[in-house]
Amino acid sequence: MIPAPFSYYRALSVDEALDLAAEHGEEAKFLAGGHSLLPLMKLRLALPEVVIDIGRLADLSHIRDAGDHITLGALTRHHDLEHSGLLARELPLLACAAGQVGDPQIRHRGTIGGSLAHADPASDLPAVVLALDATLVARGPSGTREIAAADFFGGLFETALEPDELLTEIRVPKPAAPRWSFQKFTKRAIDWAIVGVAVQGDAVALVNMGETPLRAAAVERALADGAAPRAAAALAAEGTRASADINATRDYREHLARVLVARGLQEAHARA
Amino acid sequence: MDGDRASVLGSRVLRMEDHRLLTAGGTYVADLRVPELAGAAQVTFVRSPIAHALITGIDASVALGEPGVVAVLTGRDLGDLNGQAGQPMPEPLLATGRVRFVGEPVAMVITDGRYQGEDAAELVSVDYEPLAAVVGFGAALADETLLFPDTGSNVVATGGDEQGAGDAMFDGCDVVLGATFPNQRVAPVPLEVRGAAAAWADGRLTVWASTQNAQIARATISGRLAMDQAAVRVITPDVGGGFGAKIGTDRDAIAVAWAATRVGRPVCWSETRGENLVAMTHGRSQRQTVRIGGTRDGRILAYRLDFVQDLGAYPRGAYLASLTRLMTSGAYEIPRVRCGYQVVVTNTTPVDAYRGAGRPEATAAIERAVDMFAAEIGMDPAEVRRLNVVPPGSFPYTSPTGAVYDTGDYAAALDKVLAAAGYRDLRAEQARRRERGDTMQLGIGLSVYVEVTAGDHASGETGKVEVHEDGTVTVSTGSSPHGQGHATSWAMLVQEELGIPMADVTVVHGDTDVIPRGTGTYGSRSLQLGGAAVQKAAAAVREQARGLAAELAGATEAEMELDPRLGIWRVRGESGTELEWGKVAGQAGIEGLVADVLFVAKSPTFPFGAHVAVVEVDTETGKASLVRHVTVDDAGTLLNPLLAEGQRHGGIAQGAAQALVEEVLYDPDGNPLTATLADYATITATELPSFELVASQTPTAVNPLGAKGIGEAGTIGSTPAVQSAVIDAVAHLGVRHIDMPTTPQRVWAAISAAAISAARGGQ
Numbered sequence A: 001m002i003p004a005p006f007s008y009y010r011a012l013s014v015d016e017a018l019d020l021a022a023e024h025g026e027e028a029k030f031l032a033g034g035h036s037l038l039p040l041m042k043l044r045l046a047l048p049e050v051v052i053d054i055g056r057l058a059d060l061s062h063i064r065d066a067g068d069h070i071t072l073g074a075l076t077r078h079h080d081l082e083h084s085g086l087l088a089r090e091l092p093l094l095a096c097a098a099g100q101v102g103d104p105q106i107r108h109r110g111t112i113g114g115s116l117a118h119a120d121p122a123s124d125l126p127a128v129v130l131a132l133d134a135t136l137v138a139r140g141p142s143g144t145r146e147i148a149a150a151d152f153f154g155g156l157f158e159t160a161l162e163p164d165e166l167l168t169e170i171r172v173p174k175p176a177a178p179r180w181s182f183q184k185f186t187k188r189a190i191d192w193a194i195v196g197v198a199v200q201g202d203a204v205a206l207v208n209m210g211e212t213p214l215r216a217a218a219v220e221r222a223l224a225d226g227a228a229p230r231a232a233a234a235l236a237a238e239g240t241r242a243s244a245d246i247n248a249t250r251d252y253r254e255h256l257a258r259v260l261v262a263r264g265l266q267e268a269h270a271r272a
Numbered sequence B: 001m002d003g004d005r006a007s008v009l010g011s012r013v014l015r016m017e018d019h020r021l022l023t024a025g026g027t028y029v030a031d032l033r034v035p036e037l038a039g040a041a042q043v044t045f046v047r048s049p050i051a052h053a054l055i056t057g058i059d060a061s062v063a064l065g066e067p068g069v070v071a072v073l074t075g076r077d078l079g080d081l082n083g084q085a086g087q088p089m090p091e092p093l094l095a096t097g098r099v100r101f102v103g104e105p106v107a108m109v110i111t112d113g114r115y116q117g118e119d120a121a122e123l124v125s126v127d128y129e130p131l132a133a134v135v136g137f138g139a140a141l142a143d144e145t146l147l148f149p150d151t152g153s154n155v156v157a158t159g160g161d162e163q164g165a166g167d168a169m170f171d172g173c174d175v176v177l178g179a180t181f182p183n184q185r186v187a188p189v190p191l192e193v194r195g196a197a198a199a200w201a202d203g204r205l206t207v208w209a210s211t212q213n214a215q216i217a218r219a220t221i222s223g224r225l226a227m228d229q230a231a232v233r234v235i236t237p238d239v240g241g242g243f244g245a246k247i248g249t250d251r252d253a254i255a256v257a258w259a260a261t262r263v264g265r266p267v268c269w270s271e272t273r274g275e276n277l278v279a280m281t282h283g284r285s286q287r288q289t290v291r292i293g294g295t296r297d298g299r300i301l302a303y304r305l306d307f308v309q310d311l312g313a314y315p316r317g318a319y320l321a322s323l324t325r326l327m328t329s330g331a332y333e334i335p336r337v338r339c340g341y342q343v344v345v346t347n348t349t350p351v352d353a354y355r356g357a358g359r360p361e362a363t364a365a366i367e368r369a370v371d372m373f374a375a376e377i378g379m380d381p382a383e384v385r386r387l388n389v390v391p392p393g394s395f396p397y398t399s400p401t402g403a404v405y406d407t408g409d410y411a412a413a414l415d416k417v418l419a420a421a422g423y424r425d426l427r428a429e430q431a432r433r434r435e436r437g438d439t440m441q442l443g444i445g446l447s448v449y450v451e452v453t454a455g456d457h458a459s460g461e462t463g464k465v466e467v468h469e470d471g472t473v474t475v476s477t478g479s480s481p482h483g484q485g486h487a488t489s490w491a492m493l494v495q496e497e498l499g500i501p502m503a504d505v506t507v508v509h510g511d512t513d514v515i516p517r518g519t520g521t522y523g524s525r526s527l528q529l530g531g532a533a534v535q536k537a538a539a540a541v542r543e544q545a546r547g548l549a550a551e552l553a554g555a556t557e558a559e560m561e562l563d564p565r566l567g568i569w570r571v572r573g574e575s576g577t578e579l580e581w582g583k584v585a586g587q588a589g590i591e592g593l594v595a596d597v598l599f600v601a602k603s604p605t606f607p608f609g610a611h612v613a614v615v616e617v618d619t620e621t622g623k624a625s626l627v628r629h630v631t632v633d634d635a636g637t638l639l640n641p642l643l644a645e646g647q648r649h650g651g652i653a654q655g656a657a658q659a660l661v662e663e664v665l666y667d668p669d670g671n672p673l674t675a676t677l678a679d680y681a682t683i684t685a686t687e688l689p690s691f692e693l694v695a696s697q698t699p700t701a702v703n704p705l706g707a708k709g710i711g712e713a714g715t716i717g718s719t720p721a722v723q724s725a726v727i728d729a730v731a732h733l734g735v736r737h738i739d740m741p742t743t744p745q746r747v748w749a750a751i752s753a754a755a756i757s758a759a760r761g762g763q
C-alpha cells in the first residue's frame, strides 16, 4: 500500500513529456489520472523508477466535433465524457459507458487515454472504442502516427504504444446507425465488468472475454448474414478466451456474453 | 424523579458527537500529535507470505544498513515474553520457528519514517521451508498435516452432543431432512484499520490503541509483557469501528507496545488496508450440518446442528462455538434439540468475534432448516414459523441448550413484519411473475430470530457521575464507544436524572488511568450495563445532592425538590430558595459530588425480531438485488430510537452483505485471494434499499432501563432472510438451496443444475 521510491516529474507540455520519456525510456511511466497506475504502484506490482505526470496538459483534454468524426483528447476525464452534450448526441455509447466506470471519484480522475493505454481487458472504454472503430493518435520521438483501435490492443495490459510514445488523441467516426447499447454486468455498482458488451450498429465488442477487448466476430457475421439477433447472440462466446477468477468461471463468462449480447442487440434495435 | 415534565428518554435526540466527527474530524491513533509521542519511530511489520512454513533463518543485516532504520526486532529479541508457555497452541507475538498464516507477523522494522519502513521490510530476508497448508474443514479434520504437531491434532476442542449420535430423536417424524452448508468466512473491514502507539518513560508504558476496550487491552498487554497492571496505561482515542475484531488487543499491538520499551523512543504503528484484510481477525467460518424433522401439518419435532468451527491459525475464538450452541433452537419451541461441534485450526487468518459472534451462525442454520422443512411439506414458511415459535405465555423460557429467554413475543414480531411488508401482496406479485415466466423473479425471505446480549453480564460495567462547582457534569464510563453514540446516550440519562442539560455533560472513556475499572463495548452490552451504571450513579448523585441542598437551605431532605426542567433545587413550595447545581456541588467540599457505580446484571437479555427481505433475481444472469428489507427488531425499551435505528441499519447492511456478496477466499495453498478491497466485495449503498424499520419494544426486567442490546440484532436477522429470499426467487425452478454468498455465478449455477435435473427427471 506504499509504493517503492520513484522520481516524479511534472510535464508542462507534450514536448517536455516526450523528452522526459525519451530520456528515461523503459524506466518511466506516464501518470494521467493515476487510477490504474497508482494502485499497482502501491501494491508494488508496478515499480517505475520515474513517473512523468501529464495530468496538467490541458491541451490534451477536449471533446470536439470535426465534421465526420469526433476528436477526444487523451486526457479527457470519464466525467467529462459522461456529461458532454456533444457525445450525448453523437456518441451516446461512449458517454453511457464512461458514466459506468467505477464511481464518481474515479470518473473525475480517470482519463480515456489512461484507460486505453492501460489496456485492462476488464475496462469498459477499450471495448467501446473497438466497437466504434476509433483511430488512436500517438506522438513519439519520430513524430505522430495513427493506430486503428483493432491494431492497438496487443495482449494483457499490452498495446501498440512504445514506451516513449504518448497517446494524444482518439478520433471516433460518427456512427451511421443510431443503434447502440452498453451492457455491463457487475456484482456491485463500483466493480469492473465481469463481462460487458458494447453494441454500435452491427458492431459488437466484448469486455473481459479474453486478454484484450474483442469484437464478437461470429455474432457480427451472423447478423450480416441476416440472422435474428437472438440466434446471432448465441454465438457470442465463439473465438473468446475468457479467464476464470473469483467472480466467474470461463463457462459462466461465456454464458453471460450470450445473454448480454442478446440484450444489447435488443436494446440497440429498440433505439433504431 | 421529582416533579413532572416531558422525559428525554425514548426521544430521537441527535448524536452530540457528530458535529465534531463530521467537521473537525476525529482523532484516531494515526492522527495523534501528543507530546509523549514526539519523535516517535514508525513500526512496519514483516509478515509471512506463506501459509505454513518453518522459519529457518532471519537475516536483517541488509535492512539494518538502510536509511532511517532504527532496529529490526524478532521473536528472539522478545525472549520469554514472546511465547505463551504452557498453552497447547501458543500464539507468539512474533512468529519463531513456524508461520501458520499469510500475514502472520515475523519481525518488526523500526524506522524514522513510515516509507523507510516499507522499503526496509522488503529487505529483511526470512528463510522459509514451506509445509503443506491446512485449508478448509476437510483438511483440518483429516489431521494429515498438523499446525501444532505436539498436540497431535488440528482439533482444538469438541463440545455439545456427540456428533452423528442420536438418530432416534427423529423417531415419529413424518418428514426428516438434512443438509450441509458453509457459513462463510467474512472480514470485519472497519473504516479505521488497526493501529497503536506506545511510549515508555519512568517505568511506565502508555499505549494508545484502536480498541473496543481499554481496560481489557491493559490486562492483555500487561499480562503478555509480564508487567504490573499499574505500570501500563491504555488510552483509546476515537475508534473508527471494530465489529468485534478490536475487542481488547491482538499480538501486533502488544508487540508495538513492547518495542517502545526497547528502542528508547516512542513508536507508532498504523497498518495498511492490505495488512488489515489478512492480519486482523476474520469472522464466521463454520461448516454446518442440519437435520430437521416434523409432521406434515407443520410441527417441528426434532432439530440437530452439528458444526465445525474453523478458527484459523490460532484458537483465539474458541468460545464462539459455545455461543452458537447456546442459540441452537433459535426462536422455536422444539421438543428434541441437539448440537455438537468441533473446533479446528487451519493455515488461515485467525477467526474471532464479528458482529454477532456465534449467534448469527446459529440463526442462519436453523432458519435455513425451517425453510427447507416448509418447502418439503409445502407449507408457507411464515405459517411454519408461526406454528413453532415459543408462545408468548412461556417466558422466561428455558431452551433445550440452557438459554433462558427473558421476555418476548415472537409470533407478534412475525405478524407485525408480515403486515408491514404486505406479505400477501408480495406473494401475489411473485405468483404473477412466475406465471408469466418473467426474467426478473421475485423472492421473499423470512427470518425470526432471538439472540443473546450482555452474555458476560456478570462482569458488569462501571459508570461514574460527577457534578462540578460550575454545574457541569463529567461522566466516566467503562464502556468505550467506537461509533455507537455513548456520549449522547449517557448525557440523556444524566439530563433525565439531574435536570442538567445534555450540553453540560461531558462523557469520558477509554483511559485506564482515569477509569481503571471497566469492561468495554462488545456483545451489545453497553446500554444495558454501562448505561444502567450511569443511570444509577446519576440517581445516587441526586440523592447525595438532596442532603447537601437541604444543608444549604436549612431544610430537611424531605422538603427539598429538584425541578427537573430547570435543573434547580428548592424547598418545596417556597420561592426564593432556589439552589443551582453548582452551588450544591460546592457544598460537597473536597469529597466532591460524585458517585461511582458498578452495575452487574443478574442475567443476559434476549432481543428478538423478524425480518422480511424481498429480492429480485435476474434468472438469466443469476444476479440477485435486494429491493426491500422490512424488520422488527425488539431490543426492549429504547433510550434513543434514532441511535437504535442506526445500529439496525448498519447491522442489516452487514448481514445482507454476508448473504449476497462478502466472502474471504483462499487458494488451496492458503494464499488469500481477497486481500484488497477490489477483491473483497464489501457491500455499498448502491446495493441496498432504504430499510423499512417497524417499531416494537418489549421491556426486560433484567436492568432498570428495560433495555436489551441492539448492536448485532440487525446482522443476525438479515443474513438468513436475504439468503432465503434469493433461494425463494428461484424455488419454482427447482432450486432448494444456494450457499452464501449468493453471488450471480452461484445463483446461475443453481438454476442450471435444477434445469438439468428437471430435464433428467422428465426423461
Ligand SMILES: Cc1cc2nc3c(=O)[nH]c(=O)nc-3n(C[C@H](O)[C@H](O)[C@H](O)COP(=O)(O)OP(=O)(O)OC[C@H]3O[C@@H](n4cnc5c(N)ncnc54)[C@H](O)[C@@H]3O)c2cc1C
Residues within 6 Å of the ligand: A029, A030, A031, A032, A033, A034, A035, A036, A037, A038, A039, A074, A075, A100, A101, A102, A103, A106, A109, A110, A111, A112, A113, A114, A115, A116, A117, A118, A122, A123, A124, A125, A161, A165, A166, A167, A168, A190, A191, A192, A193
Ligand atoms: C476502484 C476503481 C474502480 C475502477 N472501475 C473501473 C471500471 O469499472 N471500468 C473501467 O473501465 N475502469 C475502471 N477503473 C479504472 C479507471 O477507469 C482508470 O482511471 C483508467 O483505467 C486509467 O486511467 P488513468 O487516467 O487513471 O490512467 P493512469 O493510472 O494514470 O495510467 C494508466 C496507464 O496508462 C499509461 N498512460 C496514461 N495516459 C497515457 C497516455 N496519454 N499515453 C500513454 N500512456 C498513458 C500510464 O503510464 C499507465 O501505465 C477503476 C479504477 C479504480 C481505482
